[in-house]
Amino acid sequence: MEKHCTNSQVKGVSTGTTILAATFDGGVVIGSDSRASMGGEYVSSKTINKVIQVHDQIFCCMAGSLADAQAVTKAAKFHLSFHSVQMESPPLVISAASVLKELCYKNKDELQAGFITAGWDRKKGPQVYVVALGGMLMSQPVTIGGSGSTYIYGYVDAKYKPNMSRDECLQFATNALALAMGRDNVSGGVAHLVVITETGVEHVVVPGNKLPKFHDE
Amino acid sequence: MALSNVLETPAAGFNFDNAARNAALEGLFDGGQTPKPLKTGTTIAGVVFKDGVVLGADTRATSSEVVADKMCAKIHYIAPNIYCCGAGTAADTEKTTDLLSSNLTIFSLNSGRNPRVVMAVNILQDMLYRYHGQIGANLILGGVDCTGNHLYTVGPYGSVNKVPYLSMGSGDLAALGILEDGFKHDLELEKAKELVCAAIHAGIMSDLGSGNNIDIYPTRSQSTKTTGRPARRRF
Numbered sequence: 001m002e003k004h005c006t007n008s009q010v011k012g013v014s015t016g017t018t019i020l021a022a023t024f025d026g027g028v029v030i031g032s033d034s035r036a037s038m039g040g041e042y043v044s045s046k047t048i049n050k051v052i053q054v055h056d057q058i059f060c061c062m063a064g065s066l067a068d069a070q071a072v073t074k075a076a077k078f079h080l081s082f083h084s085v086q087m088e089s090p091p092l093v094i095s096a097a098s099v100l101k102e103l104c105y106k107n108k109d110e111l112q113a114g115f116i117t118a119g120w121d122r123k124k125g126p127q128v129y130v131v132a133l134g135g136m137l138m139s140q141p142v143t144i145g146g147s148g149s150t151y152i153y154g155y156v157d158a159k160y161k162p163n164m165s166r167d168e169c170l171q172f173a174t175n176a177l178a179l180a181m182g183r184d185n186v187s188g189g190v191a192h193l194v195v196i197t198e199t200g201v202e203h204v205v206v207p208g209n210k211l212p213k214f215h216d217e
Numbered sequence: 218m219a220l221s222n223v224l225e226t227p228a229a230g231f232n233f234d235n236a237a238r239n240a241a242l243e244g245l246f247d248g249g250q251t252p253k254p255l256k257t258g259t260t261i262a263g264v265v266f267k268d269g270v271v272l273g274a275d276t277r278a279t280s281s282e283v284v285a286d287k288m289c290a291k292i293h294y295i296a297p298n299i300y301c302c303g304a305g306t307a308a309d310t311e312k313t314t315d316l317l318s319s320n321l322t323i324f325s326l327n328s329g330r331n332p333r334v335v336m337a338v339n340i341l342q343d344m345l346y347r348y349h350g351q352i353g354a355n356l357i358l359g360g361v362d363c364t365g366n367h368l369y370t371v372g373p374y375g376s377v378n379k380v381p382y383l384s385m386g387s388g389d390l391a392a393l394g395i396l397e398d399g400f401k402h403d404l405e406l407e408k409a410k411e412l413v414c415a416a417i418h419a420g421i422m423s424d425l426g427s428g429n430n431i432d433i434y435p436t437r438s439q440s441t442k443t444t445g446r447p448a449r450r451r452f
């Protein structure tokens with residue numbers, strides 16, 4: 001196993017990823033790539049799932065160390081489930097984001113995990129929150145994260161419009177992921193997307209060969 | 218949960234108390250390097266097929282350049298329907314799988330239910346994550362339960378992935394090449410055993426740390442008879 005490890009900052013398997021979420025008129029799209037790497041040069045999985053369901057209509061995307069992110073989302077799932085039983089109603093998206101934030105902030109010295117939380121609740125409708133590495137929590141209409149996000153800031157800033165339709169937003173997210181996967185070596189595989197609306201949840205998986213191609217591909 | 222664990226259940230949430238201790242320990246050794254534990258130097262593989270899961274492993278255990286054990290058993294019993302291959306530090310994989318097996322037996326007796334593969338995976342993930350990579354166990358967990366045939370990989374830091382085929386250990390890249398080429402969904406038992414055997418064989422040929430014999434163990438659903446003990450093939 002040592003030969004796979006180089007001077008990467010993340011110990012063990014890293015998600016080394018591109019994750020994003022965007023609100024549209026009536027819902028939210030959250031998505032990620034599916035590559036897990038070790039040491040920045042070995043792909044340890046082509047089909048890792050980084051979009052995790054933490055409650056019926058709340059999903060979160062993980063970035064950073066896979067072990068840390070999986071442990072945090074497991075703890076978050078439990079907390080949210082318990083919270084929703086106590087409150088006798090589905091949790092708010094901000095509650096889910098706060099649970100993740102508490103775990104990340106309180107253990108910031110030892111954890112290396114960041115999250116994007118997106119979902120729909122009855123109080124505020126579709127929302128997107130980002131929990132950064134040190135535990136900062138922010139609400140944004142569209143957000144990108146992971147190592148591949150650096151390559152698509154321009155695209156997102158130029159192409160995102162508030163109140164798009166569902167199909168426009170899905171196409172926007174697919175394009176953004178495809179562009180990031182094309183330039184970032186630790187992002188790749190398939191594009192996992194989840195569309196969350198008031199009526200429910202829909203998974204869309206775009207295999208690598210069906211991703212949109214751009215001018216130099 | 219009172220049903221499942223022999224040891225006391227750890228408190229909810231994270232406990233990083235040992236992180237400071239580990240940092241202090243590293244400072245005590247010259248050059249800051251703790252002594253390296255013995256490794257198995259292994260090729261292990263698993264494949265999900267139509268009626269279950271086939272696990273395979275080589276049988277060489279190395280201590281640096283010396284072969285310490287030529288007939289080391291790397292496929293560990295977890296439950297009648299769940300087996301686990303271990304790569305990494307031999308002592309760690311032995312003890313971790315033993316602990317898991319005991320916990321699942323207690324759970325079975327208490328609850329009257331057969332353990333599920335996903336439960337074994339969760340217990341392993343919790344344990345390995347708590348130790349933050351200090352337990353050098355790279356495990357392939359495969360089994361059949363009422364929800365189907367499952368194959369999981371658990372890394373030393375506690376990351377988990379569910380896959381249809383997999384190889385781990387120092388010979389993993391060679392074995393993975395064979396698996397990538399030959400894997401299809403819903404293989405028959407004989408074809409699946411041949412595929413795993415070929416994968417381990419490739420690992421043995423291409424990796425100095427793997428060798429000697431190949432152990433193959435198919436775990437099948439209750440409707441078909443199991444072979445009993447891992448079939449040891451010499452070559």
